[in-house]
Amino acid sequence: EIPILTGLTLEEAKIFLAESALSLGTVHYLGTVGDTTTALVVRQRPMPGSNLSSVRALEFVDLWLAD
Numbered sequence: 001e002i003p004i005l006t007g008l009t010l011e012e013a014k015i016f017l018a019e020s021a022l023s024l025g026t027v028h029y030l031g032t033v034g035d036t037t038t039a040l041v042v043r044q045r046p047m048p049g050s051n052l053s054s055v056r057a058l059e060f061v062d063l064w065l066a067d
Contacts, residue, residue: 002061004048005041010065013041017061025060031067039065 003020005013010027017024025045033039043064 001049002044002046005044005061005063006048008041009038010036010041010063013063021057023058023060025062028062028064029066030064033065033067035067036065039067042066 002022003016005016008016014024029036029039030042041063045062046059
C-alpha cells in the first residue's frame with residue numbers, strides 16, 4: 001500500500017517513500033509557509049492505502065504541505 005504521509009515533515013515523508021520504493025514527485029506549498037522544514041504534509045497523490053500492485057516501483061508521489 002501507499003504509505004500514509006499526512007502529518008509528516010517533508011524529510012520524514014522522503015524516508016517513508018524511499019522505504020516503499022517510491023519517488024518524491026511535485027511538492028506544493030499551500031498558502032504562505034514560513035519554515036519549509038516544519039511544514040507538514042496535508043495531502044498526497046496517489047492517496048494513502050492505494051495498492052502497490054497497481055503502483056509501479058519508483059512511481060512519483062506528489063505532496064501538498066502547509067504550516
